[in-house]
Amino acid sequence: MNESLLAELMKHSFLRRRPPKSTGREEFGEQFTDALYERARKNGIARLDILATVTAFTAASITQAYSRFLPGRVDEVILCGGGARNRTLVRLLEEQLHPAKVRTTDDFGIRADAKEAVSFAILAAETVRGVANSVPGATGAERPVVLGKTVPGRP
Numbered sequence: 001m002n003e004s005l006l007a008e009l010m011k012h013s014f015l016r017r018r019p020p021k022s023t024g025r026e027e028f029g030e031q032f033t034d035a036l037y038e039r040a041r042k043n044g045i046a047r048l049d050i051l052a053t054v055t056a057f058t059a060a061s062i063t064q065a066y067s068r069f070l071p072g073r074v075d076e077v078i079l080c081g082g083g084a085r086n087r088t089l090v091r092l093l094e095e096q097l098h099p100a101k102v103r104t105t106d107d108f109g110i111r112a113d114a115k116e117a118v119s120f121a122i123l124a125a126e127t128v129r130g131v132a133n134s135v136p137g138a139t140g141a142e143r144p145v146v147l148g149k150t151v152p153g154r155p
Contacts, residue, residue: 001052002045009036009057010064019069020138058083059092066097073100080105084112123147 014027040050066074077100083089084104094102104112126133132144 001056002040002049005040005043005045005050005053006056006060009053010060012061015061015064019065020135022135022138052088055086055088056092059089059096062093063096076101076103078103078105078108080110080112080115082113 014021014023036054037050040053041047045053074097077093077097079090079093079102084106090102105115106112110118123133127146127148128150130146133147134141134145136142136144
């Protein structure tokens with residue numbers, strides 16, 4: 001792991017934005033990762049150290065967000081998605097969030113790998129019920145809206 005690269009990553013402007021917020025490939029996608037990789041390689045950082053550093057960045061950014069934006073200490077964290085299968089990431093979170101318990105949705109009967117399927121099932125149920133299921137503060141939308149639409153099937 002490279003401490004100076006980690007320090008640089010921790011200065012990213014997204015980390016300072018107040019919740020609710022959401023990000024994805026538009027912020028940390030191919031353009032970001034390509035530039036990061038090239039900069040790191042030019043500074044002589046080995047590929048495995050780059051990988052270790054971005055994993056440490058993920059854990060550190062989560063830990064920092066909890067301490068910066070939550071009103072108190074975290075007692076328990078429940079992970080889902082692919083990151084829940086990353087043993088190094090889970091170990092770092094356990095170390096940095098100690099004594100909080102770090103668990104996965106598997107512990108509650110929902111496979112961590114099923115995050116997308118479960119999330120879209122919940123969104124679909126809310127759409128069918130006509131319940132607004134967007135977060136304007138995170139998405140930039142003007143108001144809460146019902147996401148998606150239902151299309152009748154064939155009889």
